[in-house]
Amino acid sequence: MTTPEVQKDDRFSEEILGRRQDGALLGKRNAIVTGPVSDWATDFSHLEPEWAADPYPIQDELRQRCPVARTDRFGGGWLPTRYEDVAAVAYDTENFTSRSVIMSNFRPPKEIEPIGTVPPISSDPPFHHDARKLLLPAFTKTNVAKLEPATRAFCHSLIDSFDGADVVDAAHDYAQHIPMRVIADMLGFPLEDGPQFREFVENALEGVNLPTEERIAKMSKLGEYILAQIHDHLANPRDDLTTYLLNAEMYGQKLDPFVVTGAIALLLIAGIDTTWSAIGASLWHLAKTPKDRERLVSEQELLPTAMEEFLRAYGPVTMARLVKHDMNWRGIDMKAEDWVLLSFPAANRDPEQFDRADEVVIDREVNKHAAFGLGIHRCVGSHLARMELRVALEVWLQRIPKFSLADADAVTWAAGQVRGPRTLPLRIG
Amino acid sequence: MKVQIDKDRCQGHGRCYDLAPKVFGDDEEGYGQVLGDGSVPPDLAHDAQLAVSNCPESAIDVLEEA
Numbered sequence: 208m209t210t211p212e213v214q215k216d217d218r219f220s221e222e223i224l225g226r227r228q229d230g231a232l233l234g235k236r237n238a239i240v241t242g243p244v245s246d247w248a249t250d251f252s253h254l255e256p257e258w259a260a261d262p263y264p265i266q267d268e269l270r271q272r273c274p275v276a277r278t279d280r281f282g283g284g285w286l287p288t289r290y291e292d293v294a295a296v297a298y299d300t301e302n303f304t305s306r307s308v309i310m311s312n313f314r315p316p317k318e319i320e321p322i323g324t325v326p327p328i329s330s331d332p333p334f335h336h337d338a339r340k341l342l343l344p345a346f347t348k349t350n351v352a353k354l355e356p357a358t359r360a361f362c363h364s365l366i367d368s369f370d371g372a373d374v375v376d377a378a379h380d381y382a383q384h385i386p387m388r389v390i391a392d393m394l395g396f397p398l399e400d401g402p403q404f405r406e407f408v409e410n411a412l413e414g415v416n417l418p419t420e421e422r423i424a425k426m427s428k429l430g431e432y433i434l435a436q437i438h439d440h441l442a443n444p445r446d447d448l449t450t451y452l453l454n455a456e457m458y459g460q461k462l463d464p465f466v467v468t469g470a471i472a473l474l475l476i477a478g479i480d481t482t483w484s485a486i487g488a489s490l491w492h493l494a495k496t497p498k499d500r501e502r503l504v505s506e507q508e509l510l511p512t513a514m515e516e517f518l519r520a521y522g523p524v525t526m527a528r529l530v531k532h533d534m535n536w537r538g539i540d541m542k543a544e545d546w547v548l549l550s551f552p553a554a555n556r557d558p559e560q561f562d563r564a565d566e567v568v569i570d571r572e573v574n575k576h577a578a579f580g581l582g583i584h585r586c587v588g589s590h591l592a593r594m595e596l597r598v599a600l601e602v603w604l605q606r607i608p609k610f611s612l613a614d615a616d617a618v619t620w621a622a623g624q625v626r627g628p629r630t631l632p633l634r635i636g
Numbered sequence: 637m638k639v640q641i642d643k644d645r646c647q648g649h650g651r652c653y654d655l656a657p658k659v660f661g662d663d664e665e666g667y668g669q670v671l672g673d674g675s676v677p678p679d680l681a682h683d684a685q686l687a688v689s690n691c692p693e694s695a696i697d698v699l700e701e702a
Binding site for chain 2: 340343344346347348349511515572573574575576577579581582583585589590593
């Protein structure tokens with residue numbers, strides 16, 4: 208008898224990955240412009256504190272005035288605010304590419320199309336379909352339901368750890384930990400690495416206006432972490448998403464190493480602060496709205512409906528696209544490589560699409576919101592996010608039915624394309 | 637009432653099988669599918685209608701009204 212030879216997987220040598228990484232840095236940089244916005248219709252920036260604190264009045268005003276705002280910041284871009292326009296861009300993969308979905312001061316080179324840096328969110332058809340197909344089975348409602356008991360137990364353990372405190376930071380001490388734990392478990396990464404994930408997320412999504420070289424240096428920490436995890440999984444294969452991606456095949460071959468590392472980076476980044484934001488924003492709303500909180504405590508069966516309303520009204524995620532070629536789009540002269548900031552939160556508050564769009568109506572029965580996107584890039588983790596959000600709120604409301612904002616002025620919100628509370632002091636005692 | 641899912645429009649949001657789990661289910665990639673031939677008994681018509689009006693992609697066609 209012979210021992211089966213372990214096949215060496217040389218896709219992940221530092222040399223190969225380093226060369227590819229250098230190629231991806233050959234994109235175009237523009238001058239970084241920060242500071243107060245002069246006019247939101249012509250100089251918008253989603254990274255300024257005014258937007259982070261409360262973007263909705265700004266979006267509402269733009270929807271009436273423009274309705275597509277523009278900016279010369281970030282090398283030029285557009286911001287549609289009507290549901291109809293946001294949907295049209297999301298569905299139009301002929302005129303808009305997903306090559307980069309974070310509006311920043313750096314445009315990666317066209318050569319990385321159609322895969323992009325973090326497939327499949329950064330991919331265009333037809334490659335997108337095949338890359339997404341690899342991930343879909345792990346994220347079905349049926350499969351994520353298997354993670355529910357462990358998620359519930361973890362939420363209870365977080366509340367146990369409050370240990371009689373009168374005031375807790377629900378963003379820092381509760382919301383953020385839930386998705387970190389779940390995604391680490393799915394990827395087969397050490398559960399205690401959560402705090403590092405937070406740093407990766409902040410670098411990717413909130414450090415957008417840092418000098419590009421500094422941003423790249425910070426992002427490379429994530430790359431190094433993922434590579435170490437990949438090597439560990441190659442040496443010790445196990446039943447998790449990382450091993451699955453290492454073994455997965457596309458077009459009869461194992462995946463390109465950049466597809467593997469990119470997809471893992473995507474799952475790690477996109478799976479965390481999005482759900483963290485949704486949980487935090489929901490608790491923030493309930494803390495400041497006693498009638499909604501009391502109703503959900505007494506009518507638990509309403510939670511799935513209320514949750515959709517929180518997703519509509521406080522949808523955390525804004526995406527971005529790049530314009531593929533010069534064109535006149537709905538009366539606007541767009542130039543190739545202009546950004547389009549794809550604000551699902553703005554779409555979700557369009558009065559043309561929703562009755563009482565600016566109100567939070569927790570028993571809203573008809574709620575065709577776009578919090579998880581529209582079209583081919585519908586959030587692949589939406590079923591996971593909904594499970595985590597529901598369980599996080601159920602456990603919180605059972606254990607802590609009475610809570611309020613301890614200090615409304617101390618609440619802080621993340622700036623950038625994923626918006627949610629990052630500091631949320633709640634009085635629970 | 638009779639419903640069907642337009643496979644070209646469905647993106648797997650899953651609102652249909654959340655809201656009307658006796659009328660719709662998910663396939664192994666999470667896309668919605670009608671259970672049976674899409675005929676909806678009267679006691680499930682309300683759930684089915686909710687699914688129709690909540691589908692973000694408007695991917696559920698009503699072939700016969702309730």
